[in-house]
Amino acid sequence: MRLSARVDYALRAAAELSVAGDRPVTAVQLAEAQQIPPKFLENILGQLRRSGLVRSQRGPEGGYWLARPAGDIKLADIIRAIDGPLLGVRGERPEHVGYQGPARSLQEVWIALRASERGILETVSLQHIAEGRLPDAVQKLTEDPAAWESPSFL
Numbered sequence: 001m002r003l004s005a006r007v008d009y010a011l012r013a014a015a016e017l018s019v020a021g022d023r024p025v026t027a028v029q030l031a032e033a034q035q036i037p038p039k040f041l042e043n044i045l046g047q048l049r050r051s052g053l054v055r056s057q058r059g060p061e062g063g064y065w066l067a068r069p070a071g072d073i074k075l076a077d078i079i080r081a082i083d084g085p086l087l088g089v090r091g092e093r094p095e096h097v098g099y100q101g102p103a104r105s106l107q108e109v110w111i112a113l114r115a116s117e118r119g120i121l122e123t124v125s126l127q128h129i130a131e132g133r134l135p136d137a138v139q140k141l142t143e144d145p146a147a148w149e150s151p152s153f154l
Contacts, residue, residue, distance in 0.1 A: 001117060009036045010044045010082045011075060017054060018070035018126040024063030051081035070130060076121035087114040
């Protein structure tokens with residue numbers, strides 16, 4: 001899985017908003033806190049607002065805040081708001097692609113991969129991230145030393 005810079009920035013900004021509570025936080029404050037380019041962040045916050053994940057208010061007392069409690073916003077919600085579906089194959093959902101002959105099972109691999117991603121991204125909320133307390137099943141995956149290693153290709 002490859003996450004775009006936009007998704008990375010959106011997740012980091014949303015984590016900042018999750019600890020701010022109902023207090024509006026400006027885009028500049030978010031950008032400084034997470035070292036995100038401010039103009040880039042403004043566009044991302046607009047996408048999150050249009051998707052109903054954040055609210056905004058203009059003016060001197062304005063800023064952004066989460067539209068729902070942090071525990072109700074899953075990482076998958078943010079990823080979908082910024083980049084669309086979790087897994088696509090050539091721009092299609094995996095259930096809409098088909099293969100012939102010996103490659104036929106690839107569709108099932110893509111379906112399984114999407115299910116695996118969902119198992120994590122639809123379980124972890126912004127509250128988990130902000131509190132540094134991941135769900136047990138996710139935490140257990142990080143305890144495997146092999147999870148931290150990059151595969152070496154010759």
